[in-house]
Amino acid sequence: MHSALTRGNAIFSLGFTCVALATFLCAVTTVFENPSPVVSVNIHNPFVRNQQQYHRWSQRFDRAYFTFDLNAGTCMPVTANVVASCTTVRLRFTGSQAVNQIIVWDKIMRRDIDDPRISLRDMKLKYPFYDDAHGLRGNNITLSLHWNVVPVAGLLPRNSEGHVTIKLDDQYA
Amino acid sequence: MRLLGIDTASWYMDYEGQKLMEGLFQYIILGFMTLGFGWGYYCQRFEQTIYVTLGGVALAFLICLPPWPMYRRHPIKWLKRHPKQKSAPETS
Numbered sequence: 001m002h003s004a005l006t007r008g009n010a011i012f013s014l015g016f017t018c019v020a021l022a023t024f025l026c027a028v029t030t031v032f033e034n035p036s037p038v039v040s041v042n043i044h045n046p047f048v049r050n051q052q053q054y055h056r057w058s059q060r061f062d063r064a065y066f067t068f069d070l071n072a073g074t075c076m077p078v079t080a081n082v083v084a085s086c087t088t089v090r091l092r093f094t095g096s097q098a099v100n101q102i103i104v105w106d107k108i109m110r111r112d113i114d115d116p117r118i119s120l121r122d123m124k125l126k127y128p129f130y131d132d133a134h135g136l137r138g139n140n141i142t143l144s145l146h147w148n149v150v151p152v153a154g155l156l157p158r159n160s161e162g163h164v165t166i167k168l169d170d171q172y173a
Numbered sequence: 174m175r176l177l178g179i180d181t182a183s184w185y186m187d188y189e190g191q192k193l194m195e196g197l198f199q200y201i202i203l204g205f206m207t208l209g210f211g212w213g214y215y216c217q218r219f220e221q222t223i224y225v226t227l228g229g230v231a232l233a234f235l236i237c238l239p240p241w242p243m244y245r246r247h248p249i250k251w252l253k254r255h256p257k258q259k260s261a262p263e264t265s
Contacts, residue, residue: 004184015230018206080219152219
């Protein structure tokens with residue numbers, strides 16, 4: 001009946017119910033939190049070239065180059081329900097596909113280890129910006145900062161800020 | 174019955190002790206969870222909440238699992254055997 005095992009089971013189950021409850025309450029604390037940092041993005045020296053891609057030597061594709069400045073305030077709130085922030089700089093462009101979006105720079109910012117602010121100056125693209133065909137000349141590109149704040153528990157919000165649009169040259173450089 | 178070399182009968186609590194233990198471990202664990210949540214919210218660290226809650230669980234195990242003397246103050250008083258009855262009545 002009321003043996004040591006029964007008592008142990010009761011304590012264990014209530015204890016871990018409480019851990020789960022605390023986790024749920026932790027998730028609730030950040031439901032209405034919506035970080036909106038000041039983000040400023042600038043694009044410098046954009047130009048387009050017609051180039052061979054690394055893995056398809058027989059064909060040529062449009063490749064665009066530019067450097068960018070990015071300044072962002074703290075897009076990762078330092079609260080209890082935060083593990084890290086996965087930050088990407090995404091480029092949306094009018095190209096040869098229906099939707100064209102690539103990531104040109106990224107960083108995982110860990111809580112208490114990395115600086116939650118971003119300050120980039122004349123940054124080159126971390127990943128090359130190719131179109132699948134010849135759809136870059138004279139088209140618009142939009143650069144923006146996207147980030148996910150990874151929570152301990154709860155929702156994974158997707159935020160984006162600082163959209164800036166420029167028009168690429170009509171001519172190959 | 175013997176479990177891990179301990180006679181389980183010696184780990185028995187009386188009824189009043191069981192009632193006391195049930196109330197005690199619920200107060201300890203819920204209290205530590207509330208305390209831990211408050212502390213974790215104050216310093217904005219969720220792991221602190223978990224540590225304090227699990228500390229409460231450990232304390233509850235220590236206080237409520239072994240049959241301490243405070244749980245055995247009201248032993249069950251069994252009736253004496255009826256003198257006329259020589260042996261227990263057989264059940265069919």
